[in-house]
Amino acid sequence: xxxxxxxxxxxIAVTIxxxxxxxxxxxxxxxxxxxxxxxxxxxxxxxxxxxxxLLAYNDYSEIWVEVGSGITQAQAQxxxxxxxxxxxxxxxxxxxxxxxxxxxxxxxxxxxxxxxxRGDGGGGRLTILLLDLRAPPGLIIGGYFHPxxxxxxxxxNRRDMVYINSSFLATNWLGALGVLAHEVVxxxxxxxxxxxxxxxxxxxVMDLWINEGLAEKSYYVVFGRNPAERINWFVADPVGTxxxxxxxxxxxxxxxxxxRAILDDYSTAYLFVRWLFLQAQAAPGVDHTRVLRNMVxxxxxxxxxxxxxxxxxxxxxxxxxxxxxxxxxxxxDPTNPVFGYIGDNQLRSVLRVRPVGNTSLSLYPxxxxxxxxxxxxxxxxxxxxxxxxxxxxxxxxxxxxxSPITGNTLLTFNTSTNINGPSETGFLTGVIPHFAPLAExxxxxxxxxxxxxxxxxxxxxxxxxxxxxxxxxxxxGR
Numbered sequence: 001x002x003x004x005x006x007x008x009x010x011x012i013a014v015t016i017x018x019x020x021x022x023x024x025x026x027x028x029x030x031x032x033x034x035x036x037x038x039x040x041x042x043x044x045x046x047x048x049x050x051x052x053x054l055l056a057y058n059d060y061s062e063i064w065v066e067v068g069s070g071i072t073q074a075q076a077q078x079x080x081x082x083x084x085x086x087x088x089x090x091x092x093x094x095x096x097x098x099x100x101x102x103x104x105x106x107x108x109x110x111x112x113x114x115x116x117x118r119g120d121g122g123g124g125r126l127t128i129l130l131l132d133l134r135a136p137p138g139l140i141i142g143g144y145f146h147p148x149x150x151x152x153x154x155x156x157n158r159r160d161m162v163y164i165n166s167s168f169l170a171t172n173w174l175g176a177l178g179v180l181a182h183e184v185v186x187x188x189x190x191x192x193x194x195x196x197x198x199x200x201x202x203x204x205v206m207d208l209w210i211n212e213g214l215a216e217k218s219y220y221v222v223f224g225r226n227p228a229e230r231i232n233w234f235v236a237d238p239v240g241t242x243x244x245x246x247x248x249x250x251x252x253x254x255x256x257x258x259x260r261a262i263l264d265d266y267s268t269a270y271l272f273v274r275w276l277f278l279q280a281q282a283a284p285g286v287d288h289t290r291v292l293r294n295m296v297x298x299x300x301x302x303x304x305x306x307x308x309x310x311x312x313x314x315x316x317x318x319x320x321x322x323x324x325x326x327x328x329x330x331x332x333d334p335t336n337p338v339f340g341y342i343g344d345n346q347l348r349s350v351l352r353v354r355p356v357g358n359t360s361l362s363l364y365p366x367x368x369x370x371x372x373x374x375x376x377x378x379x380x381x382x383x384x385x386x387x388x389x390x391x392x393x394x395x396x397x398x399x400x401x402x403s404p405i406t407g408n409t410l411l412t413f414n415t416s417t418n419i420n421g422p423s424e425t426g427f428l429t430g431v432i433p434h435f436a437p438l439a440e441x442x443x444x445x446x447x448x449x450x451x452x453x454x455x456x457x458x459x460x461x462x463x464x465x466x467x468x469x470x471x472x473x474x475x476x477g478r
Contacts, residue, residue, distance in 0.1 A: 038064070039155045042134040045157050052129060053337040057081045059124065060087050066131040071465035076130070079169070079180075082129065084415065086181055093221045093292045094188050094214070101198055110184075113191035115161040115442050117150055126187075127161035128180070130169060138301055142168040142176060145183040147190045162187060178227070181218040192296055204301035209248040209366075213293060220274065221292075225345055227270065234267040235350055243354035248272060249366020250419055264309060271351075275330055275341055276310060282342040283313045303417050321415040325389050328368045328411050338396045355409060359430035362423040368413030371428035376404035383424025385416035459475055 033288045036051045052064040055076035058291040061083045063076040087110070095108040106112040114122040133141040143164040150230045162183040170177040193205050205211075219227045235245050241261045246254045248269035254261040280288035291309055298305040303320050310317035317323040326339050334351040355370040363369065363386065370391075379388050390407030398421075412426040 007458055013281075024454065030246070030261070035179060036064075037156055037467070038129055038131075039133055040133070041144075041146065046134075050131060052131070056154055057125060058084055060084045061126045061128050064127060064129045066129070069130060069132050070170065071130050071166050074171070077128075079128065083180065084175070087126075087184075088219050090181060090188070090218060091182055093289075094185060094296050095216075095293065096192075096297050098189070101195065104206045109188050109191045109195070112161070112195060113150075113187060116191065116194055117158055117160045119265060127157070129161060129162060129163050132167055133165040141165055142172075143179040145186040145190070150190065150194060160187060160191070168298055169235070174275075177222070178219050179223045182215045185218045185430050186214040195322075197300070206298075206305065208251045209265070209269055209304050209419070210295065210305050212251070212275040212365040216266060216270035216294060216297060217273045217277065219270075226274070226344070230267040231347070231350060233263050234271060235262075235352060237354060237426060239264070240247060242268070243356055243369070245363050245367030245369045245413075247366055247368075250364045250421075266384045271331070272327055272477070274347070275327055276313075277312050278342050279339075280309075282345065286312055294301040302419075305314065320391075320417055321387060323386065324366065324368070325417060327410065328370075328413060328416060329388055329389070332391050332411070333393050333395075334396070334410060336396065355431075355433040356428065357430060357432040358428050360425055360427050361412070363412070363414040363426045364423045365416035365418055365421045367410055368404055369422075369426070369428065372431040372433050373405070373408055373410040373429050374431055376406050377410050377429055378404045379412075380429045382426055383414070385414050385421075386424050386426040387413055387415050394428065415455070 001114045018070070027093060038050055038052055039047060039051060041047050045254060050066050052066045054062055055065045055071070055073045055081070056063040058080050060224045061080050062081050065071045066456070083097055091108045091110060095110065097108060099112075101107055101112065104115065110126065111124050112125070114124050133143075135141045143162060145162050147159055148158050152158065162180065164176055164180060164183075170180070189206055189211050196204070206244060214231065216227070219225075232309065234242060238253045239261050241254050241257055242264045246264045246268075251265050252262050254264070277288060277291050279327055280286045294309050295305050298308060301368055307320055308316050310323050317326065330336065330340050331351060331353050333339075334347045341351065353370050355372050357371070358369075361369055363383075373390065377388070377390075379386075388403075388405050389411040390405040391409040391411055392407045395407075410429050412428055414426065416424070
């Protein structure tokens with residue numbers, strides 16, 4: 001079983017953008033039994049209560065709006081209609097189909113989540129609460145999902161629901177729709193965790209980097225295009241931490257360098273899942289439409305979720321070392337016809353990596369760096385999990401682990417599968433790189449950026465105010 005810290009680290013996702021927060025008076029009522037009362041949390045995990053009214057609903061959602069938020073009935077109805085379209089796409093990509101639990105039959109995981117939280121009273125409708133979320137000056141929280149709503153505990157709304165910032169919705173409609181898709185995938189993942197408990201008494205929550213990668217992929221699932229802010233951030237590497245190895249595997253571990261480094265994690269998590277999907281799509285005999293669903297429904301909770309899916313594409317990718325190396329190689333040579341970003345012309349044309357001129361770097365699990373290799377390289381003794389590979393643009397061969405290493409670029413990376421593992425020293429060539437200018441000027445986005453609330457609030461699972469799994473084994477399924 002995962003550590004308790006890892007159990008709760010995927011909990012709440014939010015969207016951040018650089019607008020100045022403008023609050024409005026909050027209306028609160030004392031009658032805790034009213035259906036119009038909701039609990040919510042803000043960026044510093046302060047729980048508050050509000051009253052909301054039902055402005056729109058259809059077969060798939062109820063749109064509740066905080067009184068005084070300024071959202072109109074027409075906007076609420078438009079959101080309900082958009083979600084109805086989005087829901088079908090998300091279920092097709094992520095949800096198991098036609099399964100039974102406790103003598104009940106369910107056509108998809110969202111219907112199960114509705115039954116689990118509301119019994120027969122939910123009508124299969126997701127609750128979407130639009131509220132004016134409090135945030136520090138200079139920020140807007142776009143929305144979040146909270147698993148506490150699945151539990152019979154204080155501060156729970158006992159609904160399958162997501163929270164969207166009404167101010168964000170009013171100023172960035174498309175961005176808010178992206179937030180909604182992202183949070184629904186987190187809800188789907190949580191419902192799968194509950195399902196595993198009910199069926200097998202198994203309570204292992206998916207590692208954060210996989211959960212976030214799957215949620216990031218929802219943007220393409222819904223809109224059919226890559227999220228520009230993620231791609232631009234990766235290519236520009238404005239903080240300089242991507243080129244020094246930072247990526248998704250150990251989440252949020254470079255915030256001491258620059259708080260914006262968390263955006264590296266989201267960008268690379270998206271690219272990794274997108275690359276795996278493209279590889280499945282290009283592989284003969286592989287049903288790429290099941291890749292995301294198989295990951296969500298996997299009985300594993302760690303990197304084996306990914307390697308199990310990847311081995312269907314290439315049996316060698318059942319080995320994490322080989323899979324990770326190949327993804328790094330794809331970022332180095334995105335147009336490669338064998339291991340590149342096959343079929344995505346945008347990523348093939350814009351992705352690039354920056355070699356560094358260091359002779360050594362401290363690399364956490366999953367991290368990798370590139371250096372220019374003018375002559376064959378024989379690495380000194382390195383950390384236990386440090387590996388090396390030689391890369392040459394246009395070559396289908398990745399020279400791996402044999403000294404001296406040949407090619408024109410050296411890849412140095414840490415293959416540890418322990419997301420809480422220590423950093424290890426890897427060696428580089430020390431050759432100072434020279435960069436070619438970008439073919440087109442790159443405009444860095446200022447938002448929205450989808451990040452986890454605990455990336456701001458400190459990831460203290462004790463603050464979530466929900467029971468440990470083994471202390472309340474019968475939650476849900478009323």
